[in-house]
Amino acid sequence: MKGLNATLFLILPLITAFLLPLGALVHKRFGKMLNLATYGIGIGLGITMLIPTLLTGGAVLNMGGWPAPYGISLYLGPLALCSGIVIYLIALLIEINDINKSRTTYYHLLFNLFVFASIAMVMTTDIFNLFVMMEIGSIAVAGMASSANMRMGSRGGFKYIVMSGLVSMLMLAAIGLLYSATGTLNIAHLASRTADVLNPSFALIVGLGILFALFFEMEQFPFNSWIPEIYEGSSSSFTAALAGIGGIAGTAVLGRIVFTLLQDGYLFYGTFAKLSAVIFTVAIASIVIGEIAALNEKNLKRTLGYSSVAQFGLILAAFACGGSNGALAGIYLALSHTVAKPALLFIAGYFTRVSGSGDWRDMKGIGRKFPLLAGAFIAASLSIMGVPLFFGFWGKFELLQVLLKSGVFGAVAFGAVLFGSIFEGIYLLRIGHSFFVQTSKENMTRYQPKGTLLTAVPVLILVALIVFLGVYPQSIVRSFERIAADLVDKAQYVKFVLPTAALLPPGGGL
């Protein structure tokens, strides 16, 4: 029964994806109802598995009965399950926001493939399997890039395909090289090697090949040229998925690779310092460039896209510090961003629809007509900025503490985080202020409500979470520490995924 629950937790969106075209023949709203049921059941299954996992540790699901490293194993630890539940929750809120919008069956199909790929990415223990899931996710993203504006979306989608093609080939080449040197692609098996140390130059090439693909997943500079067009060209719901679901999945995978494979692994012994410098550099560049680009942008959804670049940069900086404090800061930041950014994007989409323009300067006074949504925008913005009493504060607080203890790179990143927070304050509060300024009567009559309730429900749920977790962080701090421990405790991970590690032959496949 436990195995069945775990399997269903993973493949429910996949089953739904391929039922949708058939169901659409029966009833045009079949897809929406099925999606709501799928994500609801997914959350339920996740919670039933998460509670015992938090108490007793993780579990492993060997697909087809083949144990690791011979088959594909899925690790159901606190991090994977918590990420999976959050992915289902965001997908459910997106679906509620989308109830009255006309979406094609193929849009729903691709969206479910994206959800499936994201969940599989956080659960898999095999690097090649991870590569396959990242590619499935990329296909879904490229397919949905034109969901709202074909002209802008086709350009963004093309940029995405090109960048994805480049980085995925780098990752595939790195995977091939890693296999040629070790004879395995299972993360736990690679991490458990005590007899082999890769040549430092070779290890650097392999590490960078894998990291570049993860930087792309996390929208990091210079792999993010597709951001403006995709954020503007696709629907606000999908951009919410990209920021929320893609962000949390990318964070979980990056954390697993950095902490389990690169930081403490014997294979990369002596190389992590160089890789950490690269991660810090990319993080600092992303924070600075993302915030400056957001400050200069006038399109609301693009602004939020650039803001995501900077936010993911913070997570990268946290992981580059290493250790349990770095992991904890990264998890706090990832979850606070996953809660706040979809809320901002739902509101951005709604205001774009109501005002008839994507430019935030054309939304003057809109908050006087929709005070609840504009107020929620400001609350979510304050969380992104890291203001006390909002969820985002705890992540930034933890990050700043850990950066101060992380040498020269940490000090530079510390400055970049403070610089970024000031810039965030300027552009987000400037937008929030424009929502409430006095405007002409013409404008006020132009803002006609269109399905406000369906946007307000998911937004208010997310904002309630932001405020509650900001005021009472102690309600989840134990769980977060447990998740961080799951991320950094390599021995525990190897014990669960590879109980027969001692019996496996050491070293070189070829």
Next chain:
Amino acid sequence: MNVLTVFLITAGALMAIGVFGILTRSNIIKILLSINILQTGVNLLLIALGYRDGGAAPIITSQVSSAVAMVDPLPQALVLTSIVIAFGTTAVGLVICLNYYMTHKSLDVHTFGNEEREHQQKEVVD
């Protein structure tokens, strides 16, 4: 020059051609083809990494016992999967190229000027 060296040189050349094409072409179909050439190069690299001089096909038959040196079958399985994924991404890429052509009336990446960018900003998107 042994077979492995030929494999590796060819893989490197294909990857270099692919990256060169991506960086220098402005026609989006040619860029997509360059990505495919790059993918072929990486696939060949994977095959080369599993190659053994004089190795038999990795299938145990009445003539070939498990004691005989075989080429590594795992890279071949990886390459098969990689080819299928490349097929999927190319199919989606071609659809995007079609959309691009329908909306821009051109296959050139430089079509999208600042004037159009300004025009796009005013469009309602959700």
